Amino acid sequence: MIIGSIAMQVAGYNPFAAYQALFVGSLFQAFDLGETIRTTTPLILTGLAVAIAFRTGLFNIGVEGQMIVAQLASLLVGIKLNLPPVLHMIVAVLVGGIAGAIWGFIPGFLKAVRGVNEVIICIMMNFIALYLSNVLVRNWLSEQGTDSTPKIPESASLRVDFLSEMFDSSRVHLGIIIALIMAFVMYILLWKTKRGYELRAVGYNPSAAEYAGINVKRNIILSMVISGFFAGLAGAGELLGTQGYMAIQSAFTGIGFDGIAVALLGANTPIGVILAALLFGVLTYGSQNMEHVAQVPPELIRVVVAAIIFFVAANISGILLGAVKKKRRAKES
């Protein structure tokens, strides 16, 4: 924040007005609050996706691609299937998640079976997803003469009237409920289930897990599949809730990459991820308002975000160190 203020001061903007704009513009009006929540929703899910993989010792940098294929899949269900309202939505969400899971399966499988570093495969899969979606949208899904697909029908949409009305017809949608539920699911999965026990064991020490009869390869693949599923839900939410259609894309949205920062800022815990995603959501959406009201270019917010990450990341390790020390003291006394 302070760094951001200095930068603004130097550039001749009013930092106070800018931050005021940032927070007022993201939180204080029902519409803006709704849009902030809408911005936060996919960040929670991508953050959780990255966090789950991290817990199993894997770095899923392929969330971006998993989201794209999920959008495609949800879109297909949305526009090609004819189902009754609620069911249509549920099927579309699930199919999106599954598509993400499949996209996550590939790096997981190659890692487990061939020992190929998942980071490279994920990076490559991102680009493949981008081109794949473009080729399908252009040749198969787009409306005649346009660059985008038709909108999904009401029956598949995650938007519900009462939510939109509550937030002054902003585009907040059921995705936020899904995201919160999934945070809880992640908590239960990792810390309450047998599978979670295995995943964490494999993440911390694959040799010991193997020794204990845990199938390490299967858990590596599974971790990427679950992670991909979460990423897929993020994509499904964006498509079925926020956008409603797909267009030919020239670049990544960056929500997947933001997920990495969200996960790590949130210390890879569900609650942490929710809070970090909210922070990102406020900053991202609020920065638009900062430009609108205080004329501060939104790029500057990136700088502020970077500074926040720096401090939080360095601090988190400080907090952890403190905790370890306390434990040891407790042990000795």
Add this chain to the structure above:
Amino acid sequence: MLTNILQTTVLYSTPLILAAMGGLFSERSGVVNIGLEGLMTMGAFIAAITSLSTGNPWIGLIAAMIAGVILALPHAVAAITFKADQVVIGVAINFLALGLSVYLVKFMYDAGQTPTVQKKLEAVAIPGLSKIPILGPSIFQASPFTYIAIVVVILSYIILYKTTFGMRLRAVGEHPHAAETAGISVIAMRYTAVLISGALAAIGGACLSISIGSEFNQGTVAGQGFIALAALIFGKWNPFGALGAATFFGFAVALSLMGQLIGLSKYVPSEVLSMLPYVLTIIALASFVGRAVAPSALGKPFEKGSR
């Protein structure tokens, strides 16, 4: 046609090689560097604006290196001194570089990109060698950055495997406590490595703005830092390996472009051709390259006296 393919390969892989070499130093010392993208961005930006203001691209190149070092400094401080998670810090560096450079461009020029750099580091033919058929026009008639890249790879190899500094660097990345007991300052080695990393990756970025292209905008780097990171891992953290991987990638891009130029896009959508480099990389990794062993201490903050 072969010449064309090779020229594209060289053009495409040069910035990747430079950035991958940057990553090499940092990661060999045990510090993960996913901030390559940001370092390249900063390099591209500074190179463009200094070349513009001084009219001398060589000064631009040097300024980019310095900027890379300066940007790598917070990375080093956070990751080494404060033992912050190295991946997060890399992400932060990417945010910082892209945000700051685009912001500054707007601030300085009131535009989304810098003006066009007129005096650039364009291709230089090496007398004699450039006359060799096929190889000549592609390798010996290339941008100064290509020669720099080749020299950097060879130097990196020599430094890493033949000099004291390199041996210590590798030791720090593999077993920092062993290095410490041998009287080596792990912290100093890692700082040096991360700063070198910044300089080299920034040259890679500069290549994009003052040699291949002639301006800086927010799309100048567009993911190439991540490809460079992939090349580094693909090349098993070895200078020649990374060179090979980056070249392989450039070659695959060249093939996909060539595919379009010979009219393949009549049968195959051009998006599918564009996918080719990524698909080929996966196939190559899955079928014959296989397991790469990272430096053992990669990503682990060093704490004195712990084990």
Add this chain to the structure above:
Amino acid sequence: AGCSTSQQGGGNDKNAGFKLGLVTDTGGLNDQSFNQISWEGAKRAEKELKVDIKALESKRDEDYVPNLTKFAREKRDIIWATGFKFEKPIPEVADQFPKVHFGIVDSNLGGKVPKNVIAVTFKEHEGSFLAGVAAALTTKSNKIGYIGGISSPLIKKFESGFRAGVQAANPKAQVQVAYAESFTDVTKGRSLAKNMYNGGVDVIFHASGGVGKGLFDEVKTREKGKFWAIGVDMDQSALAPDHTLTSMVKRVDTAIFNITKDLKDKKLEAGKHLDLGFKEDALGLADSKHMSDDVKKKVEEFKQKIIKGEIKVPKDENELKSFK
């Protein structure tokens, strides 16, 4: 960007005058393309018509709706959205704010234009046709290149028109076509240009945003008077003054200005699709000293034929196949 708004926009809400808002697509205000040109039009409106103007840049596709909504809530009289990417958001927001006027550039909204929206498109294929004519008459090798950005219907429209123009003016000339599948990758643009020129191509037209910068970077390193590039959207000759044959200019600024003016003067009813072409002087080739008088004359001839409807320029691959 933002700073310019602050000085020029004023943002004085008490001013009861006519207010204009402009929302860019993810390219941003200074994309040296239609966002920037649109903004020029707005600035002209500010200067000449004393219109209050303000802009919002979108960072992601998800930002379109909130940005449009913001302006709509401020009750701006006309809200411009630049780019085909708004074809879904505009109807959505327009529906919520029936009292506010919206304008969209580069999309006809599939023919279903809401009552409070003006959809503006350009006959890029016709402009590109003229670029094709210029290229076809300038080439010595009878090999011509076209570099597209991402293969989308809009960019394909440029290709079809261009190829038709080449075919019409010089049937012997061949057009080599390539898509970078990117709007930013300069290296790809440069590689494609290099490969094309190496293969004997001597004139290349591009419709590829930032990728096209690579074309100019490449052509500059080549012999003057022999290798040419043709720019797009605005006069790009500054990028390679000695090598730019001409540029296919799309006058989005004029369109924005004129429509805003007509709206302000209540001379125009919304709910329309305007497809602008030569007649409205919305398209054309940039003047250039590198085009010979002969070429210029031929270009003018073709232009007249198109205006008169003697030539129907193809908009896509299928129409191109049946062209002539």
Add this chain to the structure above:
Amino acid sequence: MVGITKRFPGIVANDDIHLTVKQGEIHALLGENGAGKSTLMNVLFGLYQPEEGEIKIKNKKVTITGPTVANKLGIGMVHQHFMLVQPFTVTENIILGDERTSSGFIDYKKAEKEIQQLSDQYGLKVDPRAKASEISVGMQQRVEILKTLYRGADILIFDEPTAVLTPQEIEELIEIMRNLIKEGKTIIFITHKLKEIMSVCDRVTVIRRGKVIDTVNVADTDENELAALMVGREVSFEVNKEEAKPGEKVLEVKSLVVEDHRGIHVVDGLELEVRAGEVVGIAGVDGNGQSELIEAITGLMPVKDGLIQLNGKKINILGTRKIIEAGVGHIPEDRHKRGLVLDFSISENMVLQTYYKPPFSKGLIMQYREVDKYATRLIEEYDVRTPSQQTLARSLSGGNQQKAIIAREIDRNPNLLIAAQPTRGLDVGAIEFIHQRIIEHRDKGKAVLLVSFELDEILKLSDRIAVIYEGKIIGWVDPKTTTEEELGLLMAGRSKKEG
């Protein structure tokens, strides 16, 4: 060292320690796990700075701020945990930090020659070109020693060098130490093995809970007294056990062949059987296929050929999970790599193999309350010293980590318990405890397969001893009638008759 005090958060690791080492002597440091020996030596080597106290060398006060300073003062240290960079060659490891260059480049040839000379001089056999990851533990140890000699050290600190060595290697090391003394060096020697102290040391300082208890001349004391000094009570070295009552065949291994990653047959036609109610010890020099035999039995390594049967059922095609369920318990040789998930709590570690079974889980859900209850019981029964069952395994001392593993493995009551190096690096008190538990398990009528490099341990615990050599069992001996010498010869590959 005068009045050294070193505190760690919550503990005084060294409490006003006075230690005087005379030139030319071998001075032993003795103490329980966690007594503060390593800490004291790390202070001397400059890795830690003491809060109080000073260090004098040849009556001159010195401040040792880091290993470089220590090296300059002629102090070298062989660490408890090897400090070798695995992918480096022996030469690179030795010269690291003290490289001599010619025109900027490392002169490997010269370095190799020097190292060869040094190693000849002190009788340390090393291959300067071998990779650290590919040499035996004994050679790694010698490389560590060479590292100090290469830097011209006069005072050598050996922190538990023998914990990981085979008897032959220990013999060699002791010989090396004697050579070093002859060359005028001084040695500080940390070990838990009283016999070694008795055989080479001149004086011994006993430390308990960070304090010096006493310094005595080795000539004036015996093992029992030392043990008592160190633990603070009498320790029995004998294992009280009844005659074995062997029953059914539990484990049967027939012509087993196991290949390592290079395709070499490390286990090569091995035959073995273990009956219920007996302890079978496997004696052998490191690297003769012991580890691979165990990994094959437990399903961690594929079996190339042959048969492994448990209670008459073929198990060599089963996965590790099934083998465990068939009744195999395994105390692994490397507790950090295999035995524990160091970042799990003790609780979570206690159910590493059983977490998926009731009562620890119901359906898909873990019952952590049950897990904690179970862990609390084991911690108590097996005397694992930890503040709570929620403590991370990482923060336990090695001895307590080992006790936790033993608790887990024995409490599952396996038909076959495989114990690999169960007491490596532990103090005599802990060893006594573990030995008792193993015998108790046997007496419950279970089979035990013991693999150890400690001939002592093998002779004490086993009812029958199989000698392994180059992947085969080359002979069986009766522990009651054999001697260490005889066993040593067999282990070197000579058959009984030739011997």
